[in-house]
Amino acid sequence: MSTRVRFAPSPTGYLHVGGARTALFNWLYARHVGGKFLLRIEDTDKQRSTDEHTRVILNGLTWLGLDWDEEPVFQGARVQRHQEVADRLLAAGQAYVEDGAIRFRLPLGEIAWDDAVHGRISFQGEDIKDFVILRSDRTPIYNFAVVVDDVDMAITHVLRGDDHISNTPKQLALYRAIGAPAPVFGHVPMINGPDGKKLSKRHGATAVGDYQHMGILPAAMRNFLALLGWSPGGDREIMTLDEMVQLFSFEGIQKKPAIFDMTKLEWMNGQYLSMASAEDLYPLVAPQLAQLGLNGNKDAVLKAIAAVKTRSRTTLDVAKQVAVRLDATHVIVDEKAKKEIAKDPTGYRASLEASLAVLQKAEWSPAALELVLRELAERQGVAAGKIFQPIRIALTGGTVSEPVNELLYVVGKEAALRRLQAAVSSGLLTP
Ligand code: GLU
Numbered sequence: 001m002s003t004r005v006r007f008a009p010s011p012t013g014y015l016h017v018g019g020a021r022t023a024l025f026n027w028l029y030a031r032h033v034g035g036k037f038l039l040r041i042e043d044t045d046k047q048r049s050t051d052e053h054t055r056v057i058l059n060g061l062t063w064l065g066l067d068w069d070e071e072p073v074f075q076g077a078r079v080q081r082h083q084e085v086a087d088r089l090l091a092a093g094q095a096y097v098e099d100g101a102i103r104f105r106l107p108l109g110e111i112a113w114d115d116a117v118h119g120r121i122s123f124q125g126e127d128i129k130d131f132v133i134l135r136s137d138r139t140p141i142y143n144f145a146v147v148v149d150d151v152d153m154a155i156t157h158v159l160r161g162d163d164h165i166s167n168t169p170k171q172l173a174l175y176r177a178i179g180a181p182a183p184v185f186g187h188v189p190m191i192n193g194p195d196g197k198k199l200s201k202r203h204g205a206t207a208v209g210d211y212q213h214m215g216i217l218p219a220a221m222r223n224f225l226a227l228l229g230w231s232p233g234g235d236r237e238i239m240t241l242d243e244m245v246q247l248f249s250f251e252g253i254q255k256k257p258a259i260f261d262m263t264k265l266e267w268m269n270g271q272y273l274s275m276a277s278a279e280d281l282y283p284l285v286a287p288q289l290a291q292l293g294l295n296g297n298k299d300a301v302l303k304a305i306a307a308v309k310t311r312s313r314t315t316l317d318v319a320k321q322v323a324v325r326l327d328a329t330h331v332i333v334d335e336k337a338k339k340e341i342a343k344d345p346t347g348y349r350a351s352l353e354a355s356l357a358v359l360q361k362a363e364w365s366p367a368a369l370e371l372v373l374r375e376l377a378e379r380q381g382v383a384a385g386k387i388f389q390p391i392r393i394a395l396t397g398g399t400v401s402e403p404v405n406e407l408l409y410v411v412g413k414e415a416a417l418r419r420l421q422a423a424v425s426s427g428l429l430t431p
Contacts, residue, residue, distance in 0.1 A: 003035025014207040015060035028248035039072040060208040082140035100136030111169040116250040123169040147174040206276035215314030220272040229258040235344040278305040288319035331397040370405035394423035403425030
């Protein structure tokens with residue numbers, strides 16, 4: 001039987017990190033075994049489900065590069081089918097009517113399964129009470145609709161969050177009653193914040209769309225999500241999608257909760273930014289530049305992206321740094337830089353003046369710029385940093401230790417000299 005897995009979000013909110021991770025694991029498994037990855041929109045809660053949420057969830061999956069097979073199934077459209085199966089259980093005596101609702105008769109004895117993540121999990125039927133499957137208004141209850149749909153969709157593996165473990169014995173009992181073979185169940189660990197508590201708004205953004213807007217690359221997000229509760233073995237972290245597909249297995253899924261670490265996500269995004277070409281990043285950075293009110297010419301933007309991408313954490317970061325290089329009005333002197341200047345304002349100005357004198361005559365290439373500034377430092381008998389740091393501050397407003405020759409080159413001769421001149425005359429920094 002060919003493998004069929006599904007992601008079954010309820011469109012009562014956005015695609016959050018936990019849901020995206022569950023979707024990714026299912027997708028990786030389907031692609032690993034050459035099976036199908038299906039979607040089911042669990043929109044039975046008519047009060048809270050919206051088309052807008054469905055759209056955002058599908059967009060989020062698409063952004064992450066998780067494509068699905070077959071048309072998505074909408075649970076709300078299958079209510080008649082749920083009613084039909086409930087009536088059949090009623091007719092067979094496996095369910096009964098109570099207060100107008102149909103209640104499933106839970107059999108006594110052990111209900112157990114070999115969980116793909118946790119190994120054997122066992123419950124006693126005695127501990128689980130008979131439960132409603134169809135409300136008195138004939139709408140289905142989650143545990144029932146899910147089983148009917150999974151059976152009809154011929155789902156072979158259900159991989160979902162640990163929070164569903166207590167639902168699984170009820171669902172297994174329903175499979176038995178319906179007379180359908182049960183799928184393999186696997187429950188993936190929850191995602192906690194760095195404080196060990198369940199991930200929530202308190203820990204920062206939880207919606208995948210927020211990360212998109214923050215300037216996280218989809219490939220980095222996907223790689224990061226894959227490692228939330230799964231490990232390919234060894235200390236491998238950066239993996240292409242193909243590598244993840246190849247390496248993915250249930251055995252690699254951890255039992256203990258995963259920790260969502262924003263610093264790690266930003267680090268990983270930085271790795272992906274370094275690996276990407278300026279051309280690749282251009283379509284992502286250009287709209288963010290436009291939002292900053294800057295429409296630089298493409299060549300200048302590409303040059304600036306290439307210079308800053310290895311020192312950036314997000315594409316928004318890239319855009320800001322590009323903007324600083326292309327347009328002095330974006331320069332904001334940060335606290336650290338102000339302190340540096342305050343230590344020795346006269347030295348700061350004198351150093352900039354000396355640099356200006358040699359830069360005015362310099363050939364504007366990274367190699368030549370490096371040479372003339374190092375020669376200047378030597379002549380003055382000071383460390384190169386004494387010459388470099390004031391230039392960095394004057395041009396970017398910050399003290400990030402990037403190669404100053406590249407910085408000058410990217411800003412361009414005319415703009416760089418103008419900004420340095422302005423910094424000399426004002427003593428601080430003005431555009
Ligand atoms: N709609 C359920 C949820 O979002 C799906 C549970 C399942 O995968 O069975 O939690």
